[in-house]
Amino acid sequence: MNGISSVPVTRTKPQARSGRHWREWGKHKYYFVLLLPGLVYFALFHYWPMAGITIAFKDFRLLEGIMGSPWAGLKWFQILFDAPDFWTALRNTIIISFYKLVFSFPAPILLALLLNEVYHSAFKRVIQTIVYFPHFLSWVILGGILFSLFSSDSGLVSFLGMKASPIMDPSSFRGFLVISEVWKDMGWGTIIYLAAISSINPELYEAARIDGGNRFHLVRHITLPSITNTIVILLILRTGQILHVGFEQIFILYNPLVFEVSDVIDTYVYRLGLTMGRYSFATAAGLFQSFVGLLLLLVTNGVARRMGERGLW
Incomplete structure (x- = not known):
């Protein structure tokens, strides 16, 4: 029309896109299965507990629960x-x-x-x-080791002639x-x-x-x-x-x-x-x-x- 050739525009149908997604899922399904435990972990232990941040804006009372506690702004x-x-x-x-x-x-x-x-x-x-x-x-085990090594009465402190244990000295x-x-x-x-x-x-x-x-x-x-x-x-x-x-x-x-x-x-x-x-x-x-x-x-x-x-x- 008017010297300009019309080029038909092909549009992807929703069914075609859905079919492509299912093919991708079938191709990589085992990767998604491997990913599933990590997603469940983050959903249960990182995202679901985020609902509890409303406690910061409430006078939380244990017996009344999060929803029953009054708002405190x-x-x-x-x-x-x-x-x-x-x-x-x-x-x-x-x-x-x-x-x-x-x-x-x-x-x-x-x-x-x-x-x-x-x-x-x-x-x-x-x-x-x-x-x-x-x-x-x-850190419980390492703390015991460090307290034994840097004790004021024994360990490296007395062996090296240090004035004070670094665990007990605010400056160190x-x-x-x-x-x-x-x-x-x-x-x-x-x-x-x-x-x-x-x-x-x-x-x-x-x-x-x-x-x-x-x-x-x-x-x-x-x-x-x-x-x-x-x-x-x-x-x-x-x-x-x-x-x-x-x-x-x-x-x-x-x-x-x-x-x-x-x-x-x-x-x-x-x-x-x-x-x-x-x-x-x-x-x-x-x-x-x-x-x-x-x-x-x-x-x-x-x-x-x-x-x-x-x-x-």
Whole structure:
């Protein structure tokens, strides 16, 4: 018409789209079956309990349940933010989390780079077994070991002639938390980085060696750039957990002598919210932690995307 040839437009019918979806399901059905237990787990233990956050806006009464308890608005948030002890716990949480982010996060990366340079497979497996082992011990066991090693009456404190045990000294307790966490989880954290390093094309290393590159050059110009995206993703996830500094570790190791520098939001909520039955107060504090974590996660992911990395989405 008018010199323009009309091209018929083919539209996909709903039946065709439905048939394609069913074919895809039939093709990948076993993958979906494998995915099902994980989906059920997250639905039951992560998404369904989120209905309980309404407790933060109610005067929760155990006998009346969540639905029967009266609404209180932002009452518990006001009580939380007006409490001086909360701000002390928040400050301790941020400081300890910052220390762990600066010192604990790079430790597995450095260890993975060092293990990658070990060519003797038997020796490498022995080292990996040694550094992985502390991860499988609970903080209860490790706490007993650390208390025995750094006791004021015996152990390394008396052997080395130290003036005070780092577990009992407020000036060194935060550093002790960081070092003990590095000792426990550094080896386990290398698994992801070693997997990322193993996926690097070996031809890149061969070409760099032909061009005269030494081991330092290979790590700097090939290994690190190749695992940068993995590092960024784990850093984003770690930033989202910045107000969660490890309840088990601190609860096992802290004591009245270091209470002023070791009481964090998790222990504060446990002490005032759960042991005293103030469930609305504890939920309000937990919701605050989650909100701050989500905000930092979004900001960090946005910064990573602007810097050219893929990020989480």
